[in-house]
Amino acid sequence: MSKESITLPDILRVLGDRPYPLKENVREYLQELEERKVKEDEKKETDEKAAAANTPLENEPPTEVNAEESQKTEEEAINKDAKLESK
Numbered sequence: 442m443s444k445e446s447i448t449l450p451d452i453l454r455v456l457g458d459r460p461y462p463l464k465e466n467v468r469e470y471l472q473e474l475e476e477r478k479v480k481e482d483e484k485k486e487t488d489e490k491a492a493a494a495n496t497p498l499e500n501e502p503p504t505e506v507n508a509e510e511s512q513k514t515e516e517e518a519i520n521k522d523a524k525l526e527s528k
Contacts, residue, residue, distance in 0.1 A: 448474075449471065450471055450474055450475065453471070
């Protein structure tokens, strides 16, 4: 058994159409339930895709920064600024 309880939409899916039509307010209620389920499924799918897209970034190990390369890059930037100011 996959569910502990069943709802009116579950019963209608199993039994099919009733021999007499449902009241308008019951049909509206069932339609609202279906629309909510579709929205929840779409949101869940979107959230799962977003989580899957973010997962690799969170699990990547931190990159090591070479101190010498960082120092050279800073010195080059300072030199460029000094050359521009002297012009």
